[in-house]
Amino acid sequence: MAADDEAAEQIAMRGLLGEVNADLGAPLTRAWEAAFWAVPRHRFLPDRVWLGDDLVPCDRSAGRGRWLSAVYADDSVVTQLNDGHDVGEGEPWASSSASAPSIVFRMLDMLDVGNGHRVLEVGTGTGWNAGLLTHRLGAANVTTVEVDPVLAAQAALNLRNLGLEPEVIGGDGAAGCVASAPYDRVVATCSVREVPRAWVEQVRPGGVILTPWESPWACYGLVRLVVGAEGLASGWFHPHSAFMLMRNQRTDLRIFRDVVRDDHEPDESATGIPPWAVAGDDWGAQFAIGLQTRDVWRAWHDSPEVAGVASRLWLATTDTTSWAAVDWDGRDDGRFTVWQYGPRRLWDETEAAYVWWRNAGSPGPERFGLTVAVDGMHKPWFDRPDQMVPATS
Incomplete structure (x- = not known):
């Protein structure tokens, strides 16, 4: 390696370390700082990554300085499109990424590992997180599971190139890895809508499960569960993070392809609650609404080709049997037209969830918790485990 390249890498790493420490509000522990330097992030990222919502390609061969800056920014970078298939004339979408370093180290700190702990990681990705562990x-x-066989093989190679050889398994992470169980910790680098029962069963009593969380409504938050001797797991939600959903929990739904039909005759009403209050920039509201509505998803349609409508918020159930739309005419911020179809009144449910959240003091995710029962039932709660979050249906 050229001396200039090595110097540039060291400078980039030092700058990132400062950003991570600032984001966490305290310096990394000695153990994690040693791992940071010994397991450089750039050794795990592919020569082409994609940046931002527009998925702008960034190639190492076209400009190492720009690529290195992207690699050592405290931001996520996309490392795979369309599950590795040729995009062709289709629409590119992100299917794997390297998480922002600050959230990586925040989660490692929350995992609270100790010497001798056995850890299962779900979602190997590039292998960097497994390398740090x-x-x-x-x-x-350390056992790490990756559903994509190409990513699993590349991650294993990345790790071996640094002399690191955890057990890398190609397979469905939702099943865990019973052969290496029991574990003291399970950590996921993909979000889930349900915590797989296998994870709970493969963790020792007193062990921890840490995973990003997603509802069909919003991808936001972490949940840290402690497994009890009786076979249930319970713990608190935390803010931060938006991770890609575990592949076997994906739902590929579109309003006009899967939900709305020409023969549907929706009921019309009105509301004074702006659609952006429930589906705008307030992640606390979105998180709470997602916990209550459970199986309701949303989509914005700006400037729809409908006379007198500037923007429309669509709501639908994941089983596609009910939908709603809320229209803003671009002028009146106090009255919005509502359309609802199907056995469930989805806007009424969403409005009720929003009002409950406001009446509770507009809490953030950190005031909510989750219990996963022995039968697999998920029971979200507010402030204490015996105070259940109301479900809207």
């Missing part, structure tokens, strides 16, 4: 705990104590 392996440096901290030793290869014999």
Whole structure:
């Protein structure tokens, strides 16, 4: 390696370390800082990554300086499109990414690993997170599972190139890895809408499950569960993070392809609650509404080709049997037209969820918790485990 390249890498790493420490509000522990330096992020990222919502390609061969800056920014970078298939004339979409370093280290800190702990990671991706865990705990104590066989093979190679050899398994992470169980910790690098029962069963009593959370309404938050001797798991939600959904929990739904039909005759009403209050920039509202509506998803349609409508918020159930739309005419911010179809009144449910959240003091995710029962039922709660979050249906 050229001396200039090595110097540039060191400078970039030092700058990122400062950003991570600032984001966390305290310096990394000695163990995690040692892992940061010994397991460089750039050794795990592919020569082409994609940046931002527009998925702008950034190639190492076309400009190493720009690529290195992207790699050592405290931001996520997309590392795979369309599950690795040729995009062709279709629409590119992100299917794998390297998470922002600050959230990586925040989650490692929340995982609270100790010497001798055995860890299962779900979602190997590039292998960087597995490499950090392996440096901290030793290869014999780390098992990582990746559903994409190409990504799994590349991650294993990335790790071996640094002399790190945790157990890398190609398979469905929702099933965990019973052969290496029991674990003291399970950490996921993909979001889930339901915590797989296998994770709970493969963790020792007193062990921890840490995973990003997503509802059909919003992808936001982390949940940290402690497994009890009786086979249930319970713990608190936390803010931060938006991760890609576990592949076997994806729903590929579109309003006009899967939900709305020409023969549907919706009921018309009106509301004074702006659609952007429930589906805008307030992630606390979105998180709480998602916990209550459970299986309702949303989509914005700006400037629809409808006379007198400037923007429209669509709501629909994941089983596609009910939908609603809320229209803004671009002028009146106090009255909005509502259309509802199907056995469920989705705007009425959403409005009720929003009012409950406001009456509760507009809490953030950190005041909510989750219990996963022995039968797999998910029971979200507010402030304490015996105070259930109301479901809207």
